[in-house]
Amino acid sequence: MLTRRTFFQSSIVAGGSLVAGAPLVLPARLFGAQAPSERVRVGFIGTGNQGMGLLKRFLAAELGEVVAVCDVNEGSFGYKELDHFYGRLPAKQLVEADAKKRIKSGVVPTCEAYADFRKLLDRQDIDAVVIVVPDHWHRIISVLALEAGKDVYCEKPLTFSVADGRPLIDAVRKHKKVFQTGSHERSNPVSQFVCEAAKSGKIGTLQKIVTKVGYNNKVGPGPGWQPMPVPATFDYRAWLGPAPEAAYHVDRCLYRFRFHYDYSGGQITNFGAHCNDMAHWGMGLDVGGPTEIECLDAKFLPAGSLFNTATETRFRCKYANGVELICESGPEMVQTRFEGTTGWLQTGYKGTTASDPALLKDCPPAAKGTSDPHSAHLANFVECVKTRKEPRAPVEVGNSSAVLCHIANAMIRLFPETGPVVAKWDAQNEKFIDNDDANRMLVREVRNPWG
Known part of the structure; x- marks a missing residue:
């Protein structure tokens, strides 16, 4: 039986991403109209300055279901600016408030908050992860996520050193996963x-x-x-x-x-x-x-x-x-x-x-709102998770x-x-x-x- 999970883990199909220079339109199938069983279930690893920004865009564009967040910081002020209050608990609250706003009746799903990214990767119900952590963690968390069967969106710069690159490329191709580098200008x-x-x-x-x-x-x-x-x-x-x-x-x-x-x-x-x-x-x-x-x-x-x-x-x-x-x-x-x-x-x-x-x-014209390059880049990733095509900024x-x-x-x-x-x-x-x-x-x- 071909389940949603086994479909997501099938081999990458040859083919390109959306045409460069085409209008920045996010396909309707990426939004909330699809049945819950067809929505990509995502975990966010890293909910600081950039992580929270991507999380807000992901939720605003209704690209999938965020079921877990992770950060070594429970929550504090002082990220890029002193009044920025980020961390795993603010992220969890943001996701659950967004779900409550969208779901008019019935049980509102909860979002689990983890301090250890390995516990998030252990979850079999998560299809993909968005990794937004300091550079020295990029390769390590990405490779462990790929080995755990997840598709990966990892922020740029993709690696911390030249030596990091080949092991990461090999892991993506070995496990036949969709991998998007967070070089969002590729979606601008x-x-x-x-x-x-x-x-x-x-x-x-x-x-x-x-x-x-x-x-x-x-x-x-x-x-x-x-x-x-x-x-x-x-x-x-x-x-x-x-x-x-x-x-x-x-x-x-x-x-x-x-x-x-x-x-x-x-x-x-x-x-x-x-x-x-x-x-x-x-x-x-x-x-x-x-x-x-x-x-x-x-x-x-x-x-x-x-x-x-x-x-x-x-x-x-x-x-x-x-x-x-x-x-x-x-x-x-x-x-x-x-x-x-x-x-x-x-x-x-x-x-x-x-x-x-x-x-x-x-x-x-320059795009704004939920159609900005960050949102479009996330949307391209989710699209490729569903179609198994190569994203706009693949690992190589x-x-x-x-x-x-x-x-x-x-x-x-x-x-x-x-x-x-x-x-x-x-x-x-x-x-x-x-x-x-x-x-x-x-x-x-x-x-x-x-x-």
Whole structure:
């Protein structure tokens, strides 16, 4: 008998996702009109700043049934902004309040809240998980979810190191699961239009791409900072997990984890995972990488500061097709500019422009509300869970974008000692050629028992 569960766990059917550049319309079958037995049952792992944002969109678009949430934080203020109150109990309350609002009569389903993600993965009634945790947990939780038979949506950057990529790709293909990287610009009609236009030659032969990543948007304590007591509602040991042992400070965790190399890669892996993914997309190189890379500038906080990722940087890549990529810090959070022999196109969070307005004649308007890129990206994932097609940002694409950011960070971290050094990169084998110092940064130590 073909049950809903066995259908979801069948092999992936060959085929593509929705057409790039098509109107951002979410199919009616993804919404609440379908019978409960046909709705995808989902667990959210990580309910902090980004996790709660995705959860709210998932509920607003009625993409499926959220039956469980998980976070090592029971609930607290102080995520991206001081008045943000997030965690597993606020998430549980949000889901149950949404269900109560939608169900006019009968029993309102409950949403289980877990502190340990493994208990959520043990549930056989969960079809898919949305993983929105610090980067150092991405591969570990994703692989365990795949082994538990779940389809996976994992936030970008997909990996924490170059060495994380291959085991994750192998797990996705071995278990025949749908895997979506949270590179939501792949579901943005404007980004689709610009990248496809660059790829198709509408600005002539592509010569140069310039990407922008925002400056650090938080300030942590400087040298001499002191440890703080761990809040009673926060399991700090579980939060650290595979990362090195370290004294607790509120600015080490929650939203600010991204400014510590032990858990993330700064704005290069945060915003850079979007704009540099678009750079690869626009040059028609979804899977692959540069032939050489060079850090041109990097600035850091004083030694002993709690935050240790680069505050400003600029790096250059060259590709086998002759394209040069420059990625640099700036006031724009995300911006990608394609320069060709006959014109240029530029898009980012502040809008889209071109050398000739005629190039933007067919560019769709920016989407808002429940049809924004985040919602559409989640909808594409749910659609693919049902159809078993490949999503817009499959695991190989997410890995290539993350690898570019990781090798950039390797050169950035070496910059204070070496200055500008051109490093040759072997994209097929994912290693530097004749640069042992940089190669040592492609693997991140994993603390037991997670190793």
